[in-house]
Amino acid sequence: MGQTSQFLWMNGKLVPFHDATLHFLTPALHYGLGVFEGIRCYDTGRGPAVFRLKDHMERLLDSARVLGWNELPYNVSELCEATKQVVAANGFSECYIRPLVFLAQGGWNLSVASGTPEVGIAVWKWEQYFSEEALQKGVRANVSSFTRHHLNGTMTKAKICGNYVNSCLAKTESLRLGFDEAIMLDPQGYVAECTGENLFIVRKGEIHTPPAAAVLEGITRDTLLTAAADLGLKVVEEPISRDQLYIAEEVFVCGTAAEVIALSEIDFRPIGQGTTGPVCRKLQQEYRNITRGRHPRSAEWLDYVKAAERDYREAAV
Numbered sequence: 001m002g003q004t005s006q007f008l009w010m011n012g013k014l015v016p017f018h019d020a021t022l023h024f025l026t027p028a029l030h031y032g033l034g035v036f037e038g039i040r041c042y043d044t045g046r047g048p049a050v051f052r053l054k055d056h057m058e059r060l061l062d063s064a065r066v067l068g069w070n071e072l073p074y075n076v077s078e079l080c081e082a083t084k085q086v087v088a089a090n091g092f093s094e095c096y097i098r099p100l101v102f103l104a105q106g107g108w109n110l111s112v113a114s115g116t117p118e119v120g121i122a123v124w125k126w127e128q129y130f131s132e133e134a135l136q137k138g139v140r141a142n143v144s145s146f147t148r149h150h151l152n153g154t155m156t157k158a159k160i161c162g163n164y165v166n167s168c169l170a171k172t173e174s175l176r177l178g179f180d181e182a183i184m185l186d187p188q189g190y191v192a193e194c195t196g197e198n199l200f201i202v203r204k205g206e207i208h209t210p211p212a213a214a215v216l217e218g219i220t221r222d223t224l225l226t227a228a229a230d231l232g233l234k235v236v237e238e239p240i241s242r243d244q245l246y247i248a249e250e251v252f253v254c255g256t257a258a259e260v261i262a263l264s265e266i267d268f269r270p271i272g273q274g275t276t277g278p279v280c281r282k283l284q285q286e287y288r289n290i291t292r293g294r295h296p297r298s299a300e301w302l303d304y305v306k307a308a309e310r311d312y313r314e315a316a317v
Contacts, residue, residue, distance in 0.1 A: 002124065006091075028161065034102030035060060050097065063157075063160060083097055084303065086123050096124055098122045104118035135261055139261060140266075141182065142267050144185075146170040147186070148185060198253065201245060201251050202280075210240055230286075251266065252279075
């Protein structure tokens with residue numbers, strides 16, 4: 001996936017792509033002291049639209065508070081406007097959006113309170129995370145040998161950069177073993193989430209998902225909970241054991257990048273019929289309609305990029 005674009009937004013202004021650089025001694029690079037979001041902009045009948053932009057930016061600032069920053073240079077509305085500005089400047093109809101708040105100076109005493117945060121927003125043309133065939137048939141996963149973070153070992157409600165070393169370890173292991181994704185258990189041995197997705201199972205027609213206390217409260221997860229309720233599907237939040245995965249009728253996961261995708265096999269055991277099941281397929285379609293502006297929920301969750309591309313291009317030069 002090429003992550004290039006013409007412009008990034010950094011600390012209040014558009015910057016040409018190759019000028020968006022940091023010094024080797026930026027402390028965020030050394031200690032993982034930053035927080036980020038992953039957001040998608042979709043091509044709709046009314047033009048580019050960012051999905052649940054305000055919710056993502058609120059979570060970004062919540063993550064910053066969890067990490068320990070009490071003050072940041074930008075608020076939610078300013079970050080939302082900056083996001084639309086950089087999408088428009090690059091002329092993308094669909095793209096991935098990566099805002100990052102990072103420790104830019106100071107903090108060498110291992111305290112964010114003694115350093116200065118800065119903010120950047122990058123966008124790049126989106127290419128599908130999983131293939132169309134994978135969306136239809138599902139992907140293979142295994143239960144990782146790596147345990148998900150303990151609730152008080154690091155903060156699971158925040159998208160802190162350093163937290164994702166845990167995900168990288170698990171994902172790398174799974175890919176090397178020939179799987180597509182890793183399922184991670186919590187320190188008590190219950191199912192937590194995947195490396196970048198929340199997890200759901202279907203048993204006896206009901207949807208079950210791990211409780212919010214132990215996992216990242218995914219915005220895609222929240223979207224599916226709402227969509228399931230709209231469809232009259234019952235969702236139960238409760239602990240899920242590893243063996244419940246194997247006997248589920250369906251297992252599927254969701255996230256900004258992956259959207260909604262079935263796990264057709266776990267630990268060499270086929271799940272259900274070994275393909276995308278009817279509940280997952282229904283929610284896939286609902287999610288696609290919502291994000292593409294073809295659903296009643298689209299009006300509340302899509303933020304349209306209305307500004308003319310040339311206006312931002314001219315402002316950046």
